[in-house]
Amino acid sequence: MIIGLGEALAYGQQHGIAIAAVNTPFFEALVATIRAAEATGVPVILQHAQVHEGEMAIEDIGPAMVALARRSDSPFVLHVDHGEDLDYIERGFAVGFNSAMIDGSRRPYEENVAVTANVVARARELGFGVEGELGVMTGNENGDPSQGVADANLYTDPEQARDFVARTGVTALAASFGTVHGVYHREPHINYPLIDELRAASGVPLVMHGGSGLSADEYRQSIAHGVRKINYYTYAAKAALDAARAEAAKPEVILFGKVAAAATAGAQRDVTAFIRTLAGQA
Ligand SMILES: [Zn+2]
Numbered sequence: 001m002i003i004g005l006g007e008a009l010a011y012g013q014q015h016g017i018a019i020a021a022v023n024t025p026f027f028e029a030l031v032a033t034i035r036a037a038e039a040t041g042v043p044v045i046l047q048h049a050q051v052h053e054g055e056m057a058i059e060d061i062g063p064a065m066v067a068l069a070r071r072s073d074s075p076f077v078l079h080v081d082h083g084e085d086l087d088y089i090e091r092g093f094a095v096g097f098n099s100a101m102i103d104g105s106r107r108p109y110e111e112n113v114a115v116t117a118n119v120v121a122r123a124r125e126l127g128f129g130v131e132g133e134l135g136v137m138t139g140n141e142n143g144d145p146s147q148g149v150a151d152a153n154l155y156t157d158p159e160q161a162r163d164f165v166a167r168t169g170v171t172a173l174a175a176s177f178g179t180v181h182g183v184y185h186r187e188p189h190i191n192y193p194l195i196d197e198l199r200a201a202s203g204v205p206l207v208m209h210g211g212s213g214l215s216a217d218e219y220r221q222s223i224a225h226g227v228r229k230i231n232y233y234t235y236a237a238k239a240a241l242d243a244a245r246a247e248a249a250k251p252e253v254i255l256f257g258k259v260a261a262a263a264t265a266g267a268q269r270d271v272t273a274f275i276r277t278l279a280g281q282a
Helices: 005-015 027-040 058-071 086-094 109-126 158-168 192-202 216-224 234-248 256-278
Strands: 019-023 044-049 076-083 099-102 129-134 172-175 206-208 227-232
Touching: 005 019, 005 076, 005 129, 005 227, 019 027, 019 076, 019 256, 027 044, 027 058, 027 234, 027 256, 044 058, 058 076, 058 086, 076 086, 086 099, 086 109, 099 109, 109 129, 109 158, 129 158, 158 172, 158 192, 172 192, 172 206, 192 206, 192 216, 216 227, 216 256, 227 234, 227 256, 234 256
Parallel strands: 019 044, 019 227, 044 076, 076 099, 099 129, 129 172, 206 227
Antiparallel strands: none
């Protein structure tokens, strides 16, 4: 079934957990995430990032995401991840997505406010939630070369977060407090007091990007300080690749279907463990 972003985050708040938000730009990751959600019984956010368009168009994978989510008894949100403008987000809404992130974080502040408020106005007409972003995290969801190191100069300022949420009306706020996208090249250092300050100042649930590669304890502490949505892709995609490589290396395997099934199973194990950690089941 499909639920709204606000409803999923309220579930997280009520249960003191964070909602897993998984990018599924290939079918094996999608099936894996659906099965993982069903095994754990908590809401999950399925998302497609604009940066993945080169590998997979939202018009191709989006309808499959919507159909599998509708068919399932588990609750899912269909979310556009890192939409750069309203045009891309409308493409997601057109295939059945009901939630979006508008990422204006690399724009000048006033421009970020304007573009985000515009998306919120459109989403409200449809009854959909919106995630905004303030503060810069290095890297992206596509494994592009990133410094792999968070830059404290780019952390989100709590007072600006207060102003941003008040002026845009976002449902949730992605903020920079020590995580990076992709693979960490140095020990992550999460600024927990800053998470507290951002949560209090903004008044909305916080979103952590760059969720791959943190320890279970780092997830738990971040959740305890007010993070309610954690984005995840890199490690699930790596788990699928590792399982596919191992399967493909078997001499008796001569058809791709076996490799695809192994990739699904590998991603499913990884995503299930991730959801269980966020939901306090592990
Ligand atoms: Zn992100």
